[in-house]
Amino acid sequence: MKTYIKTMWEDLVQNKEVIIILSVVWVVLFEELSFATLFVGLLMAVLVVLFTDRFLLKGNYEHSYMIGLFTLFKYALRLLVEIIMAGIDVIPNIITGKADVQIIQCETKLKDELLIDLLANSITLTPGTVTVEKSGSQLRVLALNAPAKDEDARDVIPLKLEAILMHYESTIEGKA
Amino acid sequence: MAQIIIWIANTIIIIGLLFMALGVFGIYQFNDYFSRILVSAKVDTVGFITIMLGLILKHGFDFFSGKLLLVLALYVITNPIATHAITRSAHISGYRIKKER
Amino acid sequence: MNFDEIVLAIVAAFSIFGLGRVLIGPTVWDRMLGYALFSSKVIVMAVLIGIIIDRSYMVDAALIYGVLGFIGTIMLSRFIERRGDI
Numbered sequence: 001m002k003t004y005i006k007t008m009w010e011d012l013v014q015n016k017e018v019i020i021i022l023s024v025v026w027v028v029l030f031e032e033l034s035f036a037t038l039f040v041g042l043l044m045a046v047l048v049v050l051f052t053d054r055f056l057l058k059g060n061y062e063h064s065y066m067i068g069l070f071t072l073f074k075y076a077l078r079l080l081v082e083i084i085m086a087g088i089d090v091i092p093n094i095i096t097g098k099a100d101v102q103i104i105q106c107e108t109k110l111k112d113e114l115l116i117d118l119l120a121n122s123i124t125l126t127p128g129t130v131t132v133e134k135s136g137s138q139l140r141v142l143a144l145n146a147p148a149k150d151e152d153a154r155d156v157i158p159l160k161l162e163a164i165l166m167h168y169e170s171t172i173e174g175k176a
Numbered sequence: 177m178a179q180i181i182i183w184i185a186n187t188i189i190i191i192g193l194l195f196m197a198l199g200v201f202g203i204y205q206f207n208d209y210f211s212r213i214l215v216s217a218k219v220d221t222v223g224f225i226t227i228m229l230g231l232i233l234k235h236g237f238d239f240f241s242g243k244l245l246l247v248l249a250l251y252v253i254t255n256p257i258a259t260h261a262i263t264r265s266a267h268i269s270g271y272r273i274k275k276e277r
Numbered sequence: 278m279n280f281d282e283i284v285l286a287i288v289a290a291f292s293i294f295g296l297g298r299v300l301i302g303p304t305v306w307d308r309m310l311g312y313a314l315f316s317s318k319v320i321v322m323a324v325l326i327g328i329i330i331d332r333s334y335m336v337d338a339a340l341i342y343g344v345l346g347f348i349g350t351i352m353l354s355r356f357i358e359r360r361g362d363i
Binding site for chain 1: 195198201202205206208210211213214215216218219221222225226239240242243246252255256257259260263264267
């Protein structure tokens with residue numbers, strides 16, 4: 001019994017950022033900041049985290065998805081800048097009506113599965129590139145104005161976003 | 177001061193409307209499915225994000241803005257999955273383009 | 278006419294053009310692309326109506342429209358990819 005409570009407490013400590021995000025969402029949906037809503041929100045977030053860890057997951061994945069609020073904020077700002085710059089780049093193609101579309105095979109330097117998925121979704125969200133298929137760290141990207149055969153195929157990946165994720169991946173490998 | 181913030185927010189909303197108009201114009205401009213989804217649908221997403229940011233800036237720091245931010249976060253998470261699903265369905269079902277490497 | 282009402286009218290006109298691609302699209306995926314475009318326009322319209330009548334429950338309706346559009350697109354693409362077997 002005592003060890004059971006201890007493992008539950010360790011789960012809660014490892015997932016503290018998820019609990020903070022869920023409580024903020026609860027309070028925002030109620031549109032009222034008082035003691036009752038904050039208390040019920042915290043209770044619901046703790047129950048959701050315990051239920052998910054106990055019944056829905058088959059192992060401990062905390063080390064792979066604890067990205068951290070500061071890294072996530074920096075990533076979101078950088079992603080917004082990349083999206084708007086790429087959107088401005090695409091405008092001449094729309095007005096003239098000419099498009100040169102092809103499918104390119106390229107490879108990222110990331111190893112973790114969740115981070116590769118995050119990068120693939122970011123590639124899809126920027127105008128001009130759509131990820132078609134992924135296996136391991138090989139991505140097939142449908143690209144507009146693609147680099148020629150003698151140039152580097154990694155130009156279609158937004159390299160600054162990959163640099164942020166690689167910096168994060170080096171920190172978790174040292175810890176786990 | 178409040179008037180200046182409202183003018184800036186209106187300018188941002190008009191820029192977003194321009195992006196959205198380019199997306200809707202580009203969907204009739206091309207005659208190939210892959211060009212359409214590459215150019216026009218994604219520019220439409222840029223317009224959506226810009227309009228939402230303008231509305232958040234116009235409304236100020238409030239619970240209403242928090243809800244708008246929640247809608248924006250949900251859209252940014254779910255939109256690439258939907259686009260990827262459509263494109264993968266077309267690719268698996270045998271829609272091909274000329275150049276591939 | 279207010280600024281928000283003008284923006285609402287323009288976005289409604291864009292949504293009609295998005296539905297036109299659903300009508301005339303040569304392949305199935307063109308129609309699904311028009312559907313995804315229309316669902317994003319519907320979210321913007323719900324938020325703008327909520328700002329004009331000054332009630333905040335319309336944003337919850339916008340949230341639900343977003344979830345419904347996402348599920349619709351995913352189920353349609355799975356249906357086509359597996360040729361009728363979900």
